[in-house]
Amino acid sequence: MKTNRPLEGKKIVVTRAPEQARELQHALAELGAQVLLLPTVGFAPPEDFRPLDAALARFQDFDWILFTSQNAVRYFSSRARELCLDLASPANRRPRIAAVGPSTSQAASEEGFSVDFVPSNHSGEALAAELSGAIRGSKMLLPRSDRAGSRLPEALRQSGAQLTEVVAYRTLAPESLAPELLSQILRAEVDALVFSSPSAFQNLSDCVGAAALVQLSSRVQFAAIGPTTAQALRDAGARVEMEANESSPAGIADAVAKFYRRSSPAARHA
DSSP: OTTTTTTTTTTTEEEEEHHHHHHHHHHHHHHEEEEEEEOOOEEEOOOOEEEEEEEHHTTOOOEEEESSSSHHHHHHHHHHHHHOOOTTTTTTTOOOEESSSSHHHHHHHHTTTOOOOOOOOOOOHHHHHHHHHGOOOOOEEEEETTTOSSSSHHHHHHHHHHEEEEEEEEOOSSSSSHHHHHHHTTOOOOEEEEEHHHHHHHHHHHOHHOOOOOHTTTTTTEEEESHHHHHHHHTEEEEEOOOOOOSHHHHHHHHHHHHHHHHSSHHHHH
């Protein structure tokens, strides 16, 4: 029983937005965890739709569309529907579609896109590196968050891509965080915090203070959904004990489970 439920008795805090947390919440609960939701990030459409609308209007002119998150897929597709554009129609010339990982690929498939490429390592940098030989001179569209970093577009341009970046959605800090749960976390009365994006970590850091959050990482286990998020936490000085090999809810749940299996008394004395 314990082998199948390695998170029995563990309090795991998930910082994802509620509408995106269900799959991860279920995966952790199946492993025995008590899952606590503390959404430290929210999302909204762009304030100015004009750059996104212009890109959508010339969708067929691009050779590649790169999706680096489920949100990019959903907001991009939602705006296309509002403009009555059927991007996935077989009658249209179809740009090739690249997705950063399996969850993003699934979101794209659910929107009717046929995904041509998913990198073996699920990060933006891996996406650029693994496509580098195929994109020189290609017209690429990168719909993304207003708070996305610069490393991916820089790498794509260095590979010779003709890149168009557009804001497909905004990443927002929450108006407030549940005070009782926040106090419980700061008293280290939970076992782990799961971060699914650098913004989720940064927003919590802005709320409780950078020094306090870094210090907390020595008392509570921090988990990151992938290398980009893990690096952002480490760059801030936090300790990351768990990092998903696959940037997906199943991947991070598996990483958390493996950590506690290794650290259990039975495992240590095996």
